[in-house]
Amino acid sequence: MSSPRRIGHLLRRHRGTLIATGVGVLLGCALHARLTPLCPEGAACIFGPPGVQPYVEYAEIPSFWAVYDVQRILHEVRSAFQHIVVYETYFHGRILTIDGALMITERDERNYHEMLAHVPLNYLPAAQRVLVVGGGDGGTVTQVVRHAAVREVVWVEIDELVVRTARRFFPKVSAGADDQRVKLAVRNAAHWVAEQQFSADGGGLDVVLIDSTDFNQAEPLFSIHFYASLKRLMSERSILCLNADSPQWGQVRLVQFVDRLTPLFRHVHVYQSFQPTYSSGHYAFIFASDTVHPTQSAIDWTAWDELLIDTRYYTPDVHYGAFMLTAQVGGVLRQPAPRLADVRSFWSAPRPSTSSAVPARPSHSD
Amino acid sequence: MSSPRRIGHLLRRHRGTLIATGVGVLLGCALHARLTPLCPEGAACIFGPPGVQPYVEYAEIPSFWAVYDVQRILHEVRSAFQHIVVYETYFHGRILTIDGALMITERDERNYHEMLAHVPLNYLPAAQRVLVVGGGDGGTVTQVVRHAAVREVVWVEIDELVVRTARRFFPKVSAGADDQRVKLAVRNAAHWVAEQQFSADGGGLDVVLIDSTDFNQAEPLFSIHFYASLKRLMSERSILCLNADSPQWGQVRLVQFVDRLTPLFRHVHVYQSFQPTYSSGHYAFIFASDTVHPTQSAIDWTAWDELLIDTRYYTPDVHYGAFMLTAQVGGVLRQPAPRLADVRSFWSAPRPSTSSAVPARPSHSD
The missing domain is CATH 3.40.50.150 (Vaccinia Virus protein VP39)
Known part of the structure; x- marks a missing residue:
């Protein structure tokens, strides 16, 4: 038997085992994903974690990941320049990201x-x-x-x-x-x-x-x-x-x-x-x-x-x-x-009498 | 056939398939783990990510995960009170954690x-x-x-x-x-x-x-x-x-x-x-x-x-x-x-002549 034919023969003979293994691999991936709470955006996580994917930002210089739990994605769009996403988070309100970088959060x-x-x-x-x-x-x-x-x-x-x-x-x-x-x-x-x-x-x-x-x-x-x-x-x-x-x-x-x-x-x-x-x-x-x-x-x-x-x-x-x-x-x-x-400024707030504050100088900047 | 015997029979008959599925599940878990860069300490990640497990700290109120890439674990010990771990990180030098909470980093x-x-x-x-x-x-x-x-x-x-x-x-x-x-x-x-x-x-x-x-x-x-x-x-x-x-x-x-x-x-x-x-x-x-x-x-x-x-x-x-x-x-x-x-303090640093600084008052605290 030539090699291709031999491989074909083996595949046919062990078809059941191969299918079972394949199903197992998929089950294993899914199982692992369910047990792994974090899977950063852009990474090749075959299955996401339970619930909505968190928002993950990696900073290369400090080798640090910041991960925000997310309630849901509110909006996602690609402009001519960049990928824009709006998430609803649990603590930071809505957050806006551009190309995977956090731009603003409602909270801060x-x-x-x-x-x-x-x-x-x-x-x-x-x-x-x-x-x-x-x-x-x-x-x-x-x-x-x-x-x-x-x-x-x-x-x-x-x-x-x-x-x-x-x-x-x-x-x-x-x-x-x-x-x-x-x-x-x-x-x-x-x-x-x-x-x-x-x-x-x-x-x-x-x-x-x-x-x-x-x-x-x-x-x-x-x-x-x-x-x-x-x-x-x-x-x-x-x-x-x-x-x-x-x-x-x-x-x-x-x-x-x-x-x-x-x-x-x-x-x-x-x-x-x-x-x-x-x-x-x-x-x-x-x-x-x-x-x-x-x-x-x-x-x-x-x-x-x-x-x-x-x-x-x-x-x-x-x-x-x-x-x-x-x-x-x-x-x-x-x-x-x-x-x-x-500091050369006029302090408008009331000051205690003990204060040795800078004298008032209500001029514009110089 | 009684139910237990029937199950036993089925198991024997499909043993190959079951073993193949099991092997597949393990392979799937391993594969997913390799593709998932983050697996927090204490979470049930069956296989770790490639390399050393990062240090992951979850803060509940902000629903936020801080994750530090780790070169290696230098020391791990359980005292009568708590679980103490020293990691070598890439950017923060050595870090000390107690019960999964970051105590200090050499960097800051x-x-x-x-x-x-x-x-x-x-x-x-x-x-x-x-x-x-x-x-x-x-x-x-x-x-x-x-x-x-x-x-x-x-x-x-x-x-x-x-x-x-x-x-x-x-x-x-x-x-x-x-x-x-x-x-x-x-x-x-x-x-x-x-x-x-x-x-x-x-x-x-x-x-x-x-x-x-x-x-x-x-x-x-x-x-x-x-x-x-x-x-x-x-x-x-x-x-x-x-x-x-x-x-x-x-x-x-x-x-x-x-x-x-x-x-x-x-x-x-x-x-x-x-x-x-x-x-x-x-x-x-x-x-x-x-x-x-x-x-x-x-x-x-x-x-x-x-x-x-x-x-x-x-x-x-x-x-x-x-x-x-x-x-x-x-x-x-x-x-x-x-x-x-x-502020009522003596500023020891040299000040430019334009300064209208607080007068010197080199006393102790009052």
């Missing part, structure tokens, strides 16, 4: 959006024109429009489907998108910025906020070239803030951000928020300006109080506390960290 | 231990007697003995095996255990405290630090009764600090801590650290004292500088920043949060 999105928007805007209470790059979920725009002096928010987001998804599933987060001062441009921000006219009076943008993912089509937003183009649109008194990475788990990237911005701006500083659902729970933003220093420039806290913005995270004290870097993080950055002893 | 233990020890000790630079309750890994004791004025550290830890494990696998973390000023008492702290004599002069303990797990034999350490017993051993000028929970994911417990301590101490405040490897990355301590207020009592920062303690996390600015609670957390606590405007 305000930690992030309040810190990105209010920190720079409070140095410039007269700021009128704000540019938001990215931030498709609308959370940043929502915080920006709470500042009454702002007249125009130019919002450049590449993926309209993220905006639409957020408006449908996160109406409160993205409420600011309905504000008449907001102009949404569905564009690649790198192209948009390159096309803008340089205005001779130093540019019309008072505040620029970059609120971006850090992969795929967002990569050009991390180049010195992009930052330099942005700077052409800013005046001397403007502030640029952007979302960075974890000071503890993503420190190499954090230092890169600072190093790229330092040749462009006089003051480049890191500030932080407690962000449980971002890798390590410790998240950093970069603050960059030629004239505004985080602690040496004053803030008119009375003006802030008068805006009557209710916050979940941000307070004037949290504002300054956020710039206080840990010894190790402070040590790896080139610029000396801001010091609390330098 | 200093965030925790520096904040627990230096925050209270810096208000009392003349503190001589310190009580450490728990803290079997030695990290707290190690930070305490760096304060030169301290003459005696009474260290009450229930499980000597944790101390021995830490001294073997975390020699740097537990280095302070060798200091001659440290007296280790292997005791249940609730019993130990109850047996101490109340000293008429207001007690000999200057600082009390509770560094404890929150389950099983540690539960008595969370009662008002225990705190009241401790207070009998403290003087009016003493400070009690203890590790609490996450302000964002464990807020109910955090509020409980504050509510239990408020009847006993005039000042009860929460402070925080960025602690990536504790649930949510946001971790809280409680500060309690009758006379020392976090921002209204001065700190002699020159005395701190002269101790020449190199830190990885703690700085004078981080110290005050840690007391600045987010709007939501501050709102659920009964006491008003400390304000930066009240």
Whole structure:
């Protein structure tokens, strides 16, 4: 008998055993899957665990998996750029993920959006024109429009489907998108910025906020070239803030951000928020300006109080506390960290008579 | 044929098929396990994933799993009280777990231990007697003995095996255990405290630090009764600090801590650290004292500088920043949060000439 015929003969003869083994393999896979509570998205788990697949995010540098139990998937769509999923979780409310990376949760999105928007805007209470790059979920725009002096928010987001998804599933987060001062441009921000006219009076943008993912089509937003183009649109008194990475788990990237911005701006500083659902729970933003220093420039806290913005995270004290870097993080950055002893602000809150507080100085930033 | 005989007959007749199915089930389980990267400790995963089982910690309230890839298990032992495991991870160095809960990682233990020890000790630079309750890994004791004025550290830890494990696998973390000023008492702290004599002069303990797990034999350490017993051993000028929970994911417990301590101490405040490897990355301590207020009592920062303690996390600015609670957390606590405007301290670091800093006030705490 030739080999193929022999194999055919053997297969026919042991057909029952082979079928039984195959059925057993499938049963074994199913059994194991039922007993294994975790199976990350994208992994080749033949059968899912019981119930709805949890949302799993793997962070390569710390070799760490964050896994969220999920009640159900509310929405899943592929745009021209990315894979967008909305989950209903048990504790974090709804969460939005893009290409398997967690973007926002209903529970703690305000930690992030309040810190990105209010920190720079409070140095410039007269700021009128704000540019938001990215931030498709609308959370940043929502915080920006709470500042009454702002007249125009130019919002450049590449993926309209993220905006639409957020408006449908996160109406409160993205409420600011309905504000008449907001102009949404569905564009690649790198192209948009390159096309803008340089205005001779130093540019019309008072505040620029970059609120971006850090992969795929967002990569050009991390180049010195992009930052330099942005700077052409800013005046001397403007502030640029952007979302960075974890000071503890993503420190190499954090230092890169600072190093790229330092040749462009006089003051480049890191500030932080407690962000449980971002890798390590410790998240950093970069603050960059030629004239505004985080602690040496004053803030008119009375003006802030008068805006009557209710916050979940941000307070004037949290504002300054956020710039206080840990010894190790402070040590790896080139610029000396801001010091609390330098804070030059008017404190509107009542102070006890024992206080030796900084004298009132209700001026604008200098 | 009777039923048992019929079954026996069927089993004999289909033995081959049954064996094949069984082999298939085992193969299927193994195959699925190879394709499933996660299988938490304690779960009934018939076969582990490829390589070493990761360390998996489940937090019930947030329905969140934290999973650390593991190079190997270095040590595993069951004491009379608990199950102690030391893992070698890829990013966090060695990690110590007790009953499946992560206690410390080499990478970020200093965030925790520096904040627990230096925050209270810096208000009392003349503190001589310190009580450490728990803290079997030695990290707290190690930070305490760096304060030169301290003459005696009474260290009450229930499980000597944790101390021995830490001294073997975390020699740097537990280095302070060798200091001659440290007296280790292997005791249940609730019993130990109850047996101490109340000293008429207001007690000999200057600082009390509770560094404890929150389950099983540690539960008595969370009662008002225990705190009241401790207070009998403290003087009016003493400070009690203890590790609490996450302000964002464990807020109910955090509020409980504050509510239990408020009847006993005039000042009860929460402070925080960025602690990536504790649930949510946001971790809280409680500060309690009758006379020392976090921002209204001065700190002699020159005395701190002269101790020449190199830190990885703690700085004078981080110290005050840690007391600045987010709007939501501050709102659920009964006491008003400390304000930066009240800080009454001498800042030893050089300040730029533009600074309107708080005047020097190099006194001890009041």
